[in-house]
Amino acid sequence: MDKQTLNVAFATQKGGSGKTAITVLVASYLHYNCGCPLAVIDCDFPQHSLYEMRERDSRAVLENEYLKRMAYEQMREPGRAAYPVQKCRVERAPDMAAELAGNGNYDLLFFDLPGTVNSSGILRTIAQMDYIFAPVxxxxxxxxxxxxxxxxxxxxxxxxxxxxxxxxxxxxxxVDKREKSELYGRYEKVIAGMGLPMLTTQIPDTKRFRKELDAENRTVFRSTLFAPDKRMVAGSGIPELAHEIISILKLSGYEETANR
Known part of the structure; x- marks a missing residue:
């Protein structure tokens, strides 16, 4: 039987939760570092922030020789060509997902969902998710x-x-390292009482999550076209989060290549 493409979303009901940044970082880490074939569907209308990021990334590469060489070297490696980023209205997302999954090229589809259930068609789309990870x-x-x-x-x-x-x-x-650990412990008791699992990975509050392509300093963190720079990914929690997701989704063959 053919392996099913899994639909995954980082979703909350509050703006400013960082779900789009985390979607990009985890998707890029899994694809470019771990070799996991995936695509991204941006259905967060009207801003389509993730799709617009791909557009900015593409312009930056075309306008900068260093980034152009970097993209060329990366694409020469098997499985490291850029993953697709498609945009649509949320009610159209399940159909777009079916089209992408139908070609059999992807293990994962990541969705950037609207930040409110009041969006038309969002419940139908959420019902098509296999897993939802909620940053809090x-x-x-x-x-x-x-x-x-x-x-x-x-x-x-x-x-x-x-x-x-x-x-x-x-x-x-x-996560602010200065906050008392007891605070998280109290909240986790409430969450456990609801029967909701909490991942062990904690993502720190750091300015690097707002950092996009920087050709001048030759560093990459948040990008749809490149793997996050090893110097910047250290301590970000992104590798740990990606590996937890790999384990939960029972994806095989990607842990071993995560450090390439």
Whole structure:
């Protein structure tokens, strides 16, 4: 039987949660560092931030000789050509996913979803996700909003015949090392009481997550066209998050190539 392409989203109900940045970083790490064939569907209308990032990345490469050589060298390696980034309205996303999955070229499809369930067609699209990973910060408003959102999905979709949803996971994002660990412990008790699993990876609050292509300093972190620079990925939590996701999704053959 052919292996099913998995649909995955980083989703919350609060703006500024960093879901788009994390989507790009995890997708690029899995594809360019681990060799995992994937595509990204940006259905966060109207901004389509991820699709616009691909457009900026492409212009930067065309306008800069250093980045052009870097792209050429990367694309010469098997499996390291740029992954597709498609944009559409959220109600169209399941159909676009079916088209991409139909060619059998991808193990994963990442979705950048709108930040509200009030968007037309979003519940139909969420029902087509296999796994949702929700970034949360130690902020009561953010946490309550995200838990309410996940509670609805847990009751309405998780494990239901009308949905593909197999797993809901949370992970700490924007972690301030100065915050007391007891604060996270209290929140985690509430989350555990809801039966929602929390990943062990914590993503720190650092300015590097806002850093895109920089030809002058010759560093790359957040990019749709390049693997994140080893110097910048260290301590970011992205490799650890990517490996946890690989394990949860039961993807084989990618752990061994993660450091290439």
């Amino acid at each position: 910060s130690a902020d009561q408003t953010v946490l309550e909003s995200t838990l309410a959102f996940l509670d609805v999905l847990q009751r309405m979709m998780l494990g239901k015949e009308t949905s593909r949803l197999k797993g809901l996971y949370l992970f700490w994002n924007l």
